[in-house]
Amino acid sequence: MIEIDDVDRRVLRLLHEDGRRTFSDIAPQVGLSVAAVKRRVDRLRETGVITGFSVQVDHAKLGWGIEAFIELSYTGTTRVNEIVRTAYKVPEVQAVFTIAGAPDALVHVRVRDIQHLQQVIDGLRHAGQVTGTKTLMVLGSWNRAS
């Protein structure tokens, strides 16, 4: 576990709000020089605390309006690796979470419409040793990231 101080936390919070904030914007807000802020961000990247920067996209605006979580159950002999590999190769799958207990995995998918969702579910069922699925259709979402 990596220890960070309050200044690091403030830098992370500012970059969380806007990942493109400039060092010269951050510096006065944390009471350091521009160079010091850059060194801290560089160090946070080196130690793996910061894994990257990304753009946040509103997929609904692009016509991918349906979001769902699918719980997947597999046969007892299926390996975790196999679960992730098969689920992940379905392109509509945004994220895969392996779970302790039942179900065995939870996958987050984004699709254009209900028919498309049906196809994705079918795809998942046939991809691996899936014994059952349960789909949770998302009506609305709230994320601290945005």
Added chain:
Amino acid sequence: MIEIDDVDRRVLRLLHEDGRRTFSDIAPQVGLSVAAVKRRVDRLRETGVITGFSVQVDHAKLGWGIEAFIELSYTGTTRVNEIVRTAYKVPEVQAVFTIAGAPDALVHVRVRDIQHLQQVIDGLRHAGQVTGTKTLMVLGSWNRAS
């Protein structure tokens, strides 16, 4: 729904890989000038396709090693607004998804340890008109964003 072209898609993909890429880095890769790339990104922000930029943090490295999804069921009269409001004020909650059918909501939480998870679950149960919870402990996760 907003229509975007292939160049926009390439710009979005590049920014998805690295949200701090400079326009001058992107420009040659999409065959446009720096100014043209900037105008496209500005437009994508104005139209709401790009909702923001953010840093990606490895919370496990900071000691928040446990991730879980908690399914929440509420009394029949509970409003969606109320569900989101009560769940969201628990600070360990990263995201809230309201769901069609059962359960009523799925919340994504991040905690330091099992004891902390227990506290968060208790907090959620007492926050609103919760009639039941089911916790899915995350063993591993794979996300297309990173």
Added chain:
DNA sequence: AGTGAAAGCTCCAGCGG
């Protein structure tokens, strides 16, 4: 750890096609 300054790069607004 921190600062400050210089060189080079990036951004951005205006203009014209």
Added chain:
DNA sequence: CCGCTGGAGCTTTCACT
């Protein structure tokens, strides 16, 4: 819609505390 251009602003590195 695009590209070009110049001034402003940002990043990066270096020497030094």
